[in-house]
Amino acid sequence: MRAALTALTAILLVVLLLMPLAVVFTEALRHGLDGVLDTFAEPDAIASIGLTLIVAAVTVPLNAVCGTAAAWCIGRFRFPGRGMLMTLIELPLTVSPVISGLVWVLLFGANGWFGPILNRAGIQIIFAVPGLILATTFVTFPFVARILIPLMEQQGVAEEEAALTLGATGWQTFWRVTLPNIRWGLLYGVLLCNARAMGEFGAVSVVSGHVRGQTMTMPLQVEALFNDYDWVGAFTIAGLLSLLALLTLAVKAMLEWRIGERGGPLL
């Protein structure tokens, strides 16, 4: 019985989870290394990699700082509306990616509330880089806070109160006591936030406008190449994103071992 169930599980994991990963790399290498190198010789492909890095470089630090601030006030204090605040912070997790992009078009699109005014001022948000950043920030908003809040609640305030009693200022306490205590959790949240920021498709697809070489992140470039029947190109960029996913999973396993918790959430 035990052997049968384990074997069945192994088959399911290979068929459902491993094969979709494996096919990415075999399709990318269908024409050998030359096909891969040809894809990276395209300026549009390089531009999409650069844009993905820019979007993540803006989004992740912003959400890390605000997520840590949210974890400080929710994890360290009791106040009315605290539960409601947590629910609102996690809200983007249950919203469809397409809706996460749609809401920004409703605000800043050509027919949006603020779109026409900003357009006259020469500011374009939708179909431009700021829209990509806003949509990605919405989608990755909860990641850091939802990892740090339970961690900080569990750690308690004793060490920080001791530091304050000994005469440390608030900032000193944060940098010398709190941050070292939450550093692995923070890194964990940043890791998940970054993975989603670089891999997001639905939300950025709605606000991007698909201008090649200008508003295409890597996942959008994958779609464009796939629709052009450039399978090797599409799977090469997809392979790069898959390597990022594998790296994320490896670092995640390492961090879980550090935090001392197995099988944590990865949403």
Add this chain to the structure above:
Amino acid sequence: MIRQSALPGIASTLGLTLLWLSLIVLLPLVALVLRPWELGLAGVWQSITAPRVLASLRLSFGAAALAAALNVPIGLLIAWVMVRYRFPGRNLADSLIDMPLALPTAVAGISLTALFAPHGWFGVLLAPLGLKVAYTPLGILIALIFVGLPFVVRTLEPVIMDLPLEAEEVAATLGATRAQIVRRIILPALMPALLAGFGAALARSVGEYGSVIFIAGNMPMISEIAPLLIVIRLEQLDYAGAAALGLVMLVASFAILLLLNLLQRRMNIRHA
């Protein structure tokens, strides 16, 4: 009302959190709630009851519910084996379970399409059976099973870990068969978690876009999911219509999650 605490920083951190939350999450969602009504009540009704819209909603919610339901037994099996058994490669398997969450949806979409296309690794095997997966509603189901599976497994694992082995041992000494133990002791104890896993997988699948659109075929009335219809309406500059459909999806998913939550709470009380 704020509890007396020696720690500083509540005002500034709470202020920053509320500001960021309002700008990035609440203001956009307010637009989603308000914009449909530009059409008037009758206009909104007409916009969300068009046959093509209803077909897409039926497909999105139906396929998501079916995929989540299929993920319950699959996820239960995987979670059970992961928690109760030790076998070589277990750590690798544990990381693999998170793969659908770490893999960008567009990558999952094109790789599932490549697998199930008529000449793909799986497509070749299924074609003689007369099964067409890619570019049919069946493909949508496969994609949603892929993205939803980790939610069921990760919800069940901690609960299985906490199951008291004594109850199973006592039942066994009293002469219960393994099948009886599973049916009378293990499954009832897991019921709330199974429901929670189903709900989490469903919530993720209903709005799923990237992993679905490549394999779906996107035929209006047949394999066109609701999120795609939102994209199409936006491309036609029908903002109010897109917002109306988005709002319906959001309200419906919240209603379903709330219902599942209540059901789960009732079960927990009965078991306590």
